[in-house]
Amino acid sequence: MALWFAKSQEEVLSSLDTNVEEGLSSQEVEKRLQSFGRNELEVKKQESLLKKVLGQLEDPMIIVLLIAAFLSYVSSGFEDWIDSVIILLIVVINAIISISQENNASKSLEALQKMSAPLAKVIRNGKLEHVETATLVPGDIIELEAGDLVPADARVLTAANLKADESAMTGESVPVNKKALDSLPEDTVLAERKNMLISSTVITNGRATCVVTDTGMKTEVGRIANLLITEDDNTTPLQQKMAEISKMLSIICLGICVLMFIVGLLYHRPILEIFMMAVSLGVAAIPEGLAAIVTIVLALGVQRLVKRHAIVKKLPAVETLGATSVICSDKTGTLTQNKMTIVETFVDNGQSETDILTIGALCNDSKLTVTSTSDFNVTGDPTETAFVSKAFEEKLDKNQLEQGMPRVAEIPFDSERKLMSTVHKMEQGYRVMVKGAPDVLLNRCTLPAAQAQVIAEKNAEMASNALRVLGVAYKDIVEVPAELTSEDLENNLTFVGLVGMIDPPRQEVKAAVEQCYEAGIRPVMITGDHKLTAVAIAKELDIFRDGALALTGAELDLMPQEILEEEVTKYSVYARVSPEHKMRIVKAWQAKGMVVAMTGDGVNDAPALKVADIGCAMGITGTDVAKGAADMILTDDNFATIVHAVEQGRGIFSNIKKSIQYLLSCNIGEIITIFVATALNFHQMPLVAIQLLWLNLVTDSLPALALGMEPVEPGVMKQKPRDSRKSIFADGFAASMIFYGVLVGAITLAAYWLGEYVLSDPNIADGTANTMAFATLVFGELTRAFAVRSETRSIFSIGVFSNSAMNKAFVVSLAMQLAVLFIPFLQEIFKVQSLTGTEWIIVIALSLVPLIVSEITKAFRRQGNTTEDVAEVAAH
Structure with a gap:
């Protein structure tokens, strides 16, 4: 991409072969349209419904379920198809949910296209015309004024009081002054290119003549669109874990079938009988309801999060939240209130704060709407609204002040003078009220040198604390000059004072940041704002701690990605960054094995939101592009909401683990039962295929689903984030699952043995042993469900009936089994x-x-933990 901002105006016009007065000819426009293409964004071709359906078959769990459906049909001698239809129905339901999630997942590029202006004012053939934005080409001369949407990237040729709102692209929270500067250094970051206008931003003030430099996918917004097209969604930790489980189950099924054949051949059983036994065991090995249960638990988690001001667009994102180890947060509106606020005033000798606020409220173009004595709304430039808000809080109503001192004349603010002046009718004569940059204002005031030095030092002190500082002054005149000039009105002023303002942190964020540290989560600030301001806010929120460093976008440009990946943990603040920078930062943390949550509201945030493990867009201030690229939308634009969501995510993943452990231990119990019976050459199987399917799809599934609705356990945010790379079977999960699976299998076999060899004649197959084994397995698994509710806490300390969903699941499952x-x-x-x-x-x-x-095992575990805690206290 050409560095148009670094060239002189003559070089730009020459390179684009255009003329300011005449513009391009119609013939030249046609040629350039052929060469550069239309001024539109490319859209990634959507997959067809058939392709999406076939894509579902790539999921290992779906493949396992289809195999189970086939084996179930085969085991019935190709006669009983009911079991197979039930399994296939589960596959269809999962496919429908997944496809509907995909269809709603990413509307980013469509939103980007909607941001472009429909018409543009352009000089062609020496005449001003209104043309479709899509037909603009590099070299077109365009004219813009307040309220216009910038139709393409353009170099400013002439400007009058020009300001543009670039917040969606750069993160700059206030409109930016634009000038017809000749050239800028080549390393100038996007947010500081004062002589350029960015496509899809808005002109808020003034007018300009510009030359189009880039169109379509070559624009800054086009580069973002390209990033959205090329960056694929990452596989979530849960999807990885489910694939792992599916792979394990597939291996187990294959291994069991082979083993069963070998055992059957050793006992000289018929081949068909051996095959049927192997199929029965294969059915037992597959938890047919697992995929549906995980989906439902995630969907229930989504509903919980809505109540905490978070809307999740993609179900797996709920679980990803729980693994979050780094939160990269935007500053404005997320960590701060997105409201410039006066936090400090300096009053000069003989003046008062009332004088400062009166001048600030009257030399002001914002609008005050009062709804009650304490409720009001101010619209306008953020700096000006800060004055009006502070004045109203101090009982100075801008509307009432204007009635007593009406404005009769003004000299608007411009970036050259850095001042704004208004003239007001007083009881006697007129008063000129002035506000602006303190260093400029001081030179216009009549002050002793010593006093001016004190004010200058105070200005420097306030600025060093990252405050935006403005000065106010006035002078009285007898009559208003016929021609208003700065020389007449803005000299020999009386200095009144200084105000320092900042976008202050949200009150609840500091506690949320502290909770992050307790939970082992690293908070990081990424902003388009200036470094000094960013660090000041980060320090106040305790994000920027001792030893932490800050990095600017310009510094990041000089840092290779390998170095950033090595040193990323050193930096807590990133300032003046571009979309590519944000992506680099996210990827650097991911290279460290971290699960990264990224917040953002602007168009410039969309690529990083998409590449992050969990992208969080702002619901109030967020653009449609950001919302389209995100996994989750914060309806209150609050950092604290992310922390609440992480807590819920941890609880949800813990519940999913409980469901998985419960289901798989049940399946292991069933496998043990059938395999041992086969290996010991029982004359009949303790369980038949329909009983296994009943267990897997009905009686096991309801308690498993209820486990997914357990409340978040206390202390979950005192733990470190789990390692998303670690196997779900690590940390004793597999051992516990196998132990209880073997135990359930043992009691089932014990029931069968007692029913077959103790309570009835073993030579008469009356079904008693089979019924006892079936009933013991079902009821044993139901009581096991209560035990799985916590790894360490007793069911009696949790409360036997504290989970109403579990109570209902137990009663329904028990009733169904008794009916059978x-x-x-x-x-x-x-x-x-x-x-x-x-x-x-x-x-x-x-x-x-x-x-x-x-x-009993939990009691021993708690005793062990207590002993460890005592030893740790003694050691310290």
């Missing part, structure tokens, strides 16, 4: 029979074993 065991036609379908009182006592006693063992 007692209703005759269901007994026939599920191959069970009625049990005697003695048999029921054995089933209930064995079913309570997993819960009792769990409570």
